[in-house]
Amino acid sequence: DAGVTQSPTHLIKTRGQQVTLRCSPKSGHDTVSWYQQALGQGPQFIFQYYEEEERQRGNFPDRFSGHQFPNYSSELNVNALLLGDSALYLCASSGRVTEAFFGQGTRLTVV
């Protein structure tokens, strides 16, 4: 049983560019949440997708957007990248009344 998979694992982008990160949830899970983890901090909730809709959003600007596909996989898009967007981006999948499991993360560096 494959766990949560994310791609790519590492990415370097230039300020002002756009980036797309991808996530495939654990088998049997239908909900995908995205988190941003800055160095030395705990993960911060960006948003959550269920039934192809954004059902919850954290305190992140509109530059952060996402999508969920019918197979439950998800994308996180960040536009107009800032240096401060450099972080580990984590995807967590869960089902109803199950715990959240994280993928290996995507390390984004903005230069």
Next chain:
Amino acid sequence: QKEVEQNSGPLSVPEGAIASLNCTYSDRGSQSFFWYRQYSGKSPELIMSIYSNGDKEDGRFTAQLNKASQYVSLLIRDSQPSDSATYLCAVNMERNTGFQKLVFGTGTRLLVSP
């Protein structure tokens, strides 16, 4: 006041000792609580969940919850050098929905010396 607070550490314990990690949270109505372990450069790994007051044991790990005091703890018995990692306390801000919207503390770094 932060929603979830942890001492950043490091907490240093000798091999074989009991490591005690603590966490407090601000939302009195929170219902579900989690401990994640994160090795340097890796993603968080779920090690314990707890939903009711009292203790929950799983192998060398014991999670303790006291909702009246808004306090969650994790005990690691017979600590091993491989337990050296950052331990993240997470509280689910969703209530009665079955969904998970986690708020994390900043994590406590645990160092177990041989």
